[in-house]
Amino acid sequence: MKKPKRKLTLPEKIDLPPLLDLWEQQDPSGPDATGIYDFYRNLAEGELTTTKCKSCGKLMFPPQIICPNCYSDELEWVRIPEEGELYAFTELRLGAPIIVENYTPFVIAIARFGNYPENGVQISGMMFDVKYEDLKIGDKVRWEILEIEGPGEKKRYWYYFEKVE
Numbered sequence: 001m002k003k004p005k006r007k008l009t010l011p012e013k014i015d016l017p018p019l020l021d022l023w024e025q026q027d028p029s030g031p032d033a034t035g036i037y038d039f040y041r042n043l044a045e046g047e048l049t050t051t052k053c054k055s056c057g058k059l060m061f062p063p064q065i066i067c068p069n070c071y072s073d074e075l076e077w078v079r080i081p082e083e084g085e086l087y088a089f090t091e092l093r094l095g096a097p098i099i100v101e102n103y104t105p106f107v108i109a110i111a112r113f114g115n116y117p118e119n120g121v122q123i124s125g126m127m128f129d130v131k132y133e134d135l136k137i138g139d140k141v142r143w144e145i146l147e148i149e150g151p152g153e154k155k156r157y158w159y160y161f162e163k164v165e
């Protein structure tokens, strides 16, 4: 279990259409509206997890409620291996979503964890405190927990990637 290593603070007021705000699903004390509430609860507890099919063994990301491979609904939550490998990346300098526009420039990466694709997942995530030119495909990265503060007293949790030196 990991403690959040980094914190983002959101603006006090964000106007989003209700369908675009996944607040309820990301609030660990909120209702389980989607069936993947455990993903957010596990993040709040310091674990990046996803679903694995008990029937065919398929590991999937993002988490699902039905296996896309064999259509079984017998899925279990598994921890994503902490260290992965950088597969692709770019740097975002302009046009970031409103909630992270104050953090540009930052790197957006796709990393592979586990033995992709047979028994691993490919995940996109943000990277901070690292320059685009200091990264290369194949670099080792590790997921860390991101604490997102605001608006108000609410806390959300997400993940980001760090380069493993």
Ligand SMILES: [Zn+2]
Pocket (backbone or CB within 6 Å): 053, 054, 055, 056, 057, 058, 067, 068, 069, 070, 071, 072
């Ligand atoms: Zn399956």
